[in-house]
Amino acid sequence: MNLINKKLCDEEFFKTRNEVLESWSTGKEVNLHESIEYLKKVPNYKNFSFVLKKAKKEGVTLVQPRAGVALIDKQIELLNFLSKEGGADLLPTTIDSYTRQNRYRECEVGINESTKENRSLLNGLPAVNYGIKGCRKIYENVDKPVQARHGTPDSRLLAEIIHASGWTSNEGGSISYNIPYAKNVSLEKSIADWQYCDRLVGFYEENGIELNREPFGALTGTLVPPSTSNACMIIEALLAAEQGVKNITVGYGQCGNLIQDVAAMRALEEQTKEYLNKYGYNDVLLTTVLHQWMGGFPADEAKAYGIISLGSTVASLSGATKVIVKTPHEAIGIPTMEANANGIKATKMTLNMLSGQRMAMSKELEFEINIIKAETKCIMDKIFELGKGDLAVGTVKGFEGGIIDIPFAPSKYNSGKMMPARDNYGAIRYLFTANIPFSKDLLDFNKAKLEERAKHEKRTVSFKMTVDDIYAVSKGKLIGRPN
Amino acid sequence: MNLINKKLCDEEFFKTRNEVLESWSTGKEVNLHESIEYLKKVPNYKNFSFVLKKAKKEGVTLVQPRAGVALIDKQIELLNFLSKEGGADLLPTTIDSYTRQNRYRECEVGINESTKENRSLLNGLPAVNYGIKGCRKIYENVDKPVQARHGTPDSRLLAEIIHASGWTSNEGGSISYNIPYAKNVSLEKSIADWQYCDRLVGFYEENGIELNREPFGALTGTLVPPSTSNACMIIEALLAAEQGVKNITVGYGQCGNLIQDVAAMRALEEQTKEYLNKYGYNDVLLTTVLHQWMGGFPADEAKAYGIISLGSTVASLSGATKVIVKTPHEAIGIPTMEANANGIKATKMTLNMLSGQRMAMSKELEFEINIIKAETKCIMDKIFELGKGDLAVGTVKGFEGGIIDIPFAPSKYNSGKMMPARDNYGAIRYLFTANIPFSKDLLDFNKAKLEERAKHEKRTVSFKMTVDDIYAVSKGKLIGRPN
Amino acid sequence: MDKKIIVLGVIGSDCHAVGNKILDYVLTDAGFNVVNIGVLSSQEDFVNAALESKADLLFVSSLYGQGEIDCRGLREKCNNSGLKDILLYVGGNIVVGKQKWEDVHKRFLSMGFNRVYPPGTSTDTAIKDLNKDLYYDESFTKKAM
Amino acid sequence: MDKKIIVLGVIGSDCHAVGNKILDYVLTDAGFNVVNIGVLSSQEDFVNAALESKADLLFVSSLYGQGEIDCRGLREKCNNSGLKDILLYVGGNIVVGKQKWEDVHKRFLSMGFNRVYPPGTSTDTAIKDLNKDLYYDESFTKKAM
Numbered sequence A, B: 001m002n003l004i005n006k007k008l009c010d011e012e013f014f015k016t017r018n019e020v021l022e023s024w025s026t027g028k029e030v031n032l033h034e035s036i037e038y039l040k041k042v043p044n045y046k047n048f049s050f051v052l053k054k055a056k057k058e059g060v061t062l063v064q065p066r067a068g069v070a071l072i073d074k075q076i077e078l079l080n081f082l083s084k085e086g087g088a089d090l091l092p093t094t095i096d097s098y099t100r101q102n103r104y105r106e107c108e109v110g111i112n113e114s115t116k117e118n119r120s121l122l123n124g125l126p127a128v129n130y131g132i133k134g135c136r137k138i139y140e141n142v143d144k145p146v147q148a149r150h151g152t153p154d155s156r157l158l159a160e161i162i163h164a165s166g167w168t169s170n171e172g173g174s175i176s177y178n179i180p181y182a183k184n185v186s187l188e189k190s191i192a193d194w195q196y197c198d199r200l201v202g203f204y205e206e207n208g209i210e211l212n213r214e215p216f217g218a219l220t221g222t223l224v225p226p227s228t229s230n231a232c233m234i235i236e237a238l239l240a241a242e243q244g245v246k247n248i249t250v251g252y253g254q255c256g257n258l259i260q261d262v263a264a265m266r267a268l269e270e271q272t273k274e275y276l277n278k279y280g281y282n283d284v285l286l287t288t289v290l291h292q293w294m295g296g297f298p299a300d301e302a303k304a305y306g307i308i309s310l311g312s313t314v315a316s317l318s319g320a321t322k323v324i325v326k327t328p329h330e331a332i333g334i335p336t337m338e339a340n341a342n343g344i345k346a347t348k349m350t351l352n353m354l355s356g357q358r359m360a361m362s363k364e365l366e367f368e369i370n371i372i373k374a375e376t377k378c379i380m381d382k383i384f385e386l387g388k389g390d391l392a393v394g395t396v397k398g399f400e401g402g403i404i405d406i407p408f409a410p411s412k413y414n415s416g417k418m419m420p421a422r423d424n425y426g427a428i429r430y431l432f433t434a435n436i437p438f439s440k441d442l443l444d445f446n447k448a449k450l451e452e453r454a455k456h457e458k459r460t461v462s463f464k465m466t467v468d469d470i471y472a473v474s475k476g477k478l479i480g481r482p483n
Numbered sequence C, D: 001m002d003k004k005i006i007v008l009g010v011i012g013s014d015c016h017a018v019g020n021k022i023l024d025y026v027l028t029d030a031g032f033n034v035v036n037i038g039v040l041s042s043q044e045d046f047v048n049a050a051l052e053s054k055a056d057l058l059f060v061s062s063l064y065g066q067g068e069i070d071c072r073g074l075r076e077k078c079n080n081s082g083l084k085d086i087l088l089y090v091g092g093n094i095v096v097g098k099q100k101w102e103d104v105h106k107r108f109l110s111m112g113f114n115r116v117y118p119p120g121t122s123t124d125t126a127i128k129d130l131n132k133d134l135y136y137d138e139s140f141t142k143k144a145m
C-alpha cells in the first residue's frame, strides 16, 4: 500500500480533486477561489470554529441537535425552529443514507417522492444532489453555524460542496465514518478519502478560512469502552492535524456510569492534546463533544427525557464544549421538529442548572482517568509499532490485527472479536479483550470488574451479559441483570 | 408556657384525645383497640416503615409522587394508576387546603361541588370529612404503603383518622407544617399539637405497630439554605423520638448545586443520627428523602423534565432512601394523572441509570459537608442554650429571636429578616444572616461567597439578587444573573 | 396625581407567600400605595381592608387551586359593602390543574373580575394594566374586558 | 422435522448492525437455519441468498427510516425469480419518524409483506410467529393477515 500519514502534496490533491468533482454533476459548480471569497464573508457568529473557541474560553457547553429532511425549504424551516424555539447553539444538517453510500441516483427518487407526498422519505438531506445552490440557501437562511453530520466513508464530494456553501464544520473521519457505517470499504480507502477531506480543510485554513472538523466519537453507540473510542479519536485527530486542520472537536458517547463518563471526557481531551503536541501539532485548537446516550432508547418519552437529562449532566460535569442531543422520539423514528426542540430544551435546562459546575476530583475519578489513559496508550503504542512509526499504516494493520476492535460494527475490516459488558456499577469494561494488547494489570483489572458483577448476579461471565446490557437501557435499566 | 420536650403522659394524652375526637363528627369512629387490630393485619409490603427499612438496607432509592383529589373513588383510581402505570414505590394522599386549616365545613362544599361537576374543586382529599370508612377504602384498594401529605399545623384529628385507616406514615412536624403553611399559629401550639401526633405514633409502636413519621424538609421550597432546613429536621426528629417514634425520615429540598445538595443530604443523615444518639434515642431507624426542586418551575414541560431528572440524580448520588417527585405540569397546576406518572417515569429512569452510583468523596464535598454541619451546630447550640436544655422551649424562643429564620415564610412567628441568595456556583448562602448566630468564620465565609458572585456580575450584594434567584429557575436558569 | 391604593392579598386557605412578598415589593416600587393583607385572607379581610384604606382595586392572588371556590361572591360582597366601583384583579394558579385558559378566563369574568391572569404572568404585565386602568381610563370598570 | 431456512438481513443503505447480530444469535438459538446476509443488503442480495439456500422466509430488517423505498418491489422481485410462496417479514423502524402504526402496517401489507412489525418488537414475538407460520400452518401465505 502507498498509504502514508503525510500531508497530501498539492499536485496529488488537485489531481484527485478533478476526479471527485466529476463524480456527480453538481461537483462542477465548486470553484475554490470563489468559495474562499464566499467563506470570507461568513461572520464569526456563523462560523463553527469561532463559536467553539469562544465557548471553550468561557467554559460554556453548547447544544446541538441532529436534523435532516429531504427538502431544502423544509430543512430551513426545521433549523430555524430548532434555533429559535429550541434554543440550539449550533446547527446540523444530517445527510441521508443514500448520499452516505454515494448513491446519488437513489437520492433523486427520494427527493421526487418526498416532494410528491409532501413528507420526507429520506432520513436526511441529500446535499450533493442539491449542490452549492441548495446548500448555500440553507446557510444563508439560518442564524447559527451549520455543520454536515453524516456517516459517509467517502465524503470527498460532500465535503467540497458543504464547505463551499458556508457550512463551517464537517463531522466524521476515516475510522468513525467507515467501521460503524460500512460493510465493504477498506480502511486504506477511507483513510485516503478522509485525508482528502482534511486536506481540503487545511487548504482553506492556509487561505485564511477557519473550519472545524469533528471525528465521530460515538462509533456504533453500543457499549463502546472509552479507551476504544478515545484511541480512534486520537488517531483521527492526528491524521487531520497532519493535513493542516487547526480546529478539532473530539467526541465521546455517554456510557452511563457518571464517573467513567467524566473520566473518559477528561482523558480524551488531555490525551489527545498530549499526542498532538508530541507529534508537533501545537497550534490545534482542541474542543470536546459529548453525545447523549447513543444506544437503544426506551420508547416511553418520559423515560427518554431522563436519559437526555442525565447525558446533559455528564456534558456539564465534564466540561464538554458541546453536547449532541437526543430526542424523546429516539426509539421510534426521526423526531418531529417539536420533539427535537423538546430534547434541546430539556438539555439546556439541565445545563443551565449546572452551569459552571464540574465534577470534583476524587480518588475514584483519578483512578478511572488513569485506567482509560493506560488502556488507550497500550492500543496507541501497538498501532505505532505496527506502522513502524506511520500512523496511517499502523491503523490499517491495527484493525487487521484486532488491536482496535469496535463492538458490533458492520465492517468486515473490523475484527469483531472483542466483547464489552458493564461492571457492577455500570461502567463499560472489556469482557473478551481478544487481540487488544493490554498489559497484564489491565487485563486483570477488567476481568476482576466483570467477576465482581457475575458474583453479584450469581452467574458466570459470558456473552449473555453483553446481550442483556444491549437491551437494558431500552428496558429502563442501565445494567442488564437477570431478574 | 408549660411546653416541655417530654413524652406526654397517658393521662394527658387521653384527656386531649377526647377533645380531639369531638372536634368533628368522624372523630367518634376512631377506636384505638380496633385500630391496633386493623393495623396488625397490614402486610409488610404495605407498611411504610418496613418498605423504607428494606430500601435502606439494599441501598435503593424509592420513588413517591404527590397526589390528592376530592373524591375517594377518583383517589383510588389515581393511586393505582401511579402505582401500576407510573411505577411509584410509595403512595401519598395529599390532603386539601381547607382540611389543613381545620375548616371541615368548607370541605363539605368542595366535596359536593366536585361530585356535581365531576371534577376536583379541592386541591387534595378531605380525609377528616370522609373519616375511617373512606380512608380505609383507599388503603384497602391499593397495593403499596400509603402516607398522608399535607401542611396542617394542627393535624391531630387527621393523624387519628389516617393511622386508624392503615395509612402507615404521616408527613409533617411542628415547625415544618406550621411556619411555611400558616400565618397566625404559634409554635407553642403547633409543637404541642405535633407532640400529640408523635405520641399517637409512639403509642402504636408500644402496641407493636410500626409507623413512619416524616418531617417536611423542603419548608417554603424557596432558597432555603441547607443548614436552616437541617436544623429544623434535627429538632423535629428529636421531638418525635421523645414521644416514642421509632421510624423517622428526614428531608431536604434540592437546591441546584450538585455538591451542596449531596453535602446537605449527607450532613442531614449523619448529624441527625448524632443528635438522636446524643440524646439517647439510639433505636430510631433513620432514613432520608430528597424533594425534587420545590421552588417555581418553568411552564415548558421539556424544561421541567430537565429539573425532575436532575433532582433524581441528586437523590441517587446522595443515596436518599426516597425521592419525592415533581411533574411536568408543576408551574401550571395540579397534574393530570398522566403527567404525574410521567414525572415518576423520568425519575425512575434516571435512578435506574445511576443505580448504585454515589458521589465520590472529594475535597470540595468534604468542605461543604463541614460547612453545613458547622452552621447547623451554631443554630442548635443556641436553641438548646435558649431553652436551658429544653428543646421545645428553645425552639419557641429560637424562632422568636430569629435564630432559625425560614425565608419567605408566611408565619408571623418567623422573624423573616434573614435573606438567602445563590453564590457564583449556584449554592445557596446567607446574604443577610440577621440574627442567626454563626461564628465569625462562617459569617465571613458566606459573605465572601456572595462577594465573589457580586464581583462576577459587576453589581453589589443586595436583596435584588434574592429576587432574581427566586425567578431564575422558572426562567430556565439556576442563578438569577443580570442580563 | 395621588397614589392609587391597592389591597393585595392571597385569598382563602392559601399559604403561598413568595409571590405575595414580591408583588408587595414590586407594586410599591411601581408607585402604588399597597395595603398587603398577606396570605390566608378571607373575602371579609379584603373588603374590610378596602373600606378602611379607601382602595381603588383588589389585587387577589390565588395559587393553590381552590381559588374558584374562594373567589365566588367577592363581587357581590363588595357591592353590598358599598365598594361598587372597585376594580377586581385575580391571578396566580387560580384553578385546579391545567385547564383550557379560555374557559377559566370566562368563568372568572362572569364572577365579576375585571382582569383575570394565567399562571406565569409577569409583574410588568400587571403594572401596565394597573396604570392603564387606574390612571388613563377611570371609567374602565364599566366596560369590563 | 427439518429446520426451516430463514434469510436474515438489513435492507438498503442501512448500516444498523446490532439488531442483526442479535437476531442471528437468537433465531439460530430458536432452531432455525439462519442465512445472515448482514447490513447494507439489496433486494437482489436477499433474492439470491434465498434461491441459493432454498429459504422459506425472508426476515427483512430496516432501521434507518428509508425502508419504505427500499422494500417496494421486493415481492415482485421474488415472484419473478420463482420465489412465489416465500414468506416476507419486515420489522425495525421501517418508516421515517413516528407515524400512525395502522397506516404504516397497511402500507407494507399492500407491498406484499406477510407480517409487519412496529419498533421495539421483541424477538420472542417474532419467534412465536415464525413457529406458527412455518411449522403449524404451511398455507399461511395465502391468507396473509
Ligand code: B12
Binding pocket: B066, B094, B096, B097, B100, B123, B124, B151, B180, B181, B218, B219, B220, B221, B222, B294, B295, B296, B297, B298, B329, B330, B331, B332, B333, B334, B335, B408, B409, B410, B470, C013, C014, C015, C016, C017, C018, C019, C020, C022, C023, C059, C060, C061, C062, C063, C064, C065, C066, C089, C090, C091, C092, C093, C094, C095, C096, C097, C098, C117, C119, C120, C121, C122, C123, C126
Ligand atoms: C413554593 C411552592 C409551595 C411552597 C409555598 C411556601 C410558601 N409559604 O410560600 C409550599 C411547599 C409550602 C407549597 C405548598 C402547597 N402547594 Co405549592 N407550590 C409552590 C410552587 C413550586 C412555587 C410557588 C412560588 O413561590 N413561585 C414563585 C413566585 C414568585 O411566583 P407565584 O407564586 O406564581 O406568583 C407570581 C405570579 O403568579 C403572579 N401573581 C400571583 N398572584 C397574582 C395576582 C394577579 C392579579 C396578577 C396579575 C399576578 C399574580 O405574580 C407573582 C409574582 O411574580 C408552585 C408551582 C410553581 N409555580 O412552580 C406550587 C403550587 C402553587 N402549589 C400547589 C399546591 C397544590 C400546593 C399544596 C396544596 C400542596 C400540595 N398539593 O402538595 C400546598 C398548599 C397549602 C396551602 N394551604 O396553601 C399547586 C397549585 C395547584 C393548582 N392551582 O392547580 C402548584 C401550582 C403546584 C402544582 N402544579 O401542583 N407550595
Ligand code: B12
Binding pocket: A066, A094, A096, A097, A100, A123, A124, A151, A180, A181, A218, A219, A220, A221, A222, A294, A295, A296, A297, A298, A329, A330, A331, A332, A333, A334, A335, A408, A409, A410, A470, D013, D014, D015, D016, D017, D018, D019, D020, D022, D023, D059, D060, D061, D062, D063, D064, D065, D066, D089, D090, D091, D092, D093, D094, D095, D096, D097, D098, D117, D119, D120, D121, D122, D123, D126
Ligand atoms: C445505535 C444506533 C445507531 C448506530 C448504529 C451502529 C451500527 N452500525 O449498528 C449509529 C450511530 C452508527 C447510527 C447511525 C444512524 N442512525 Co441510528 N440508531 C441507533 C439506535 C440508537 C439504536 C439501534 C440499536 O442498535 N438498537 C438495539 C437493537 C438490539 O435493536 P434494533 O436495532 O431495534 O433491532 C431489534 C428490533 O428492532 C427487532 N427487529 C429488527 N429488525 C426486525 C425485523 C423483523 C421482521 C422483526 C420481527 C423484528 C426486527 O429485533 C431486533 C433485535 O431485538 C436507534 C434508535 C433506538 N432504537 O433507540 C437509532 C435509529 C435506528 N437510527 C436512526 C437514524 C436515522 C440513523 C442515521 C441515518 C443517522 C442519523 N440520522 O443521525 C444513521 C444511519 C446510517 C445508515 N447508513 O444506516 C433512526 C431511524 C429513524 C427512522 N426510522 O425514522 C433511529 C430510530 C433514531 C431516530 N429516532 O432518529 N445509529
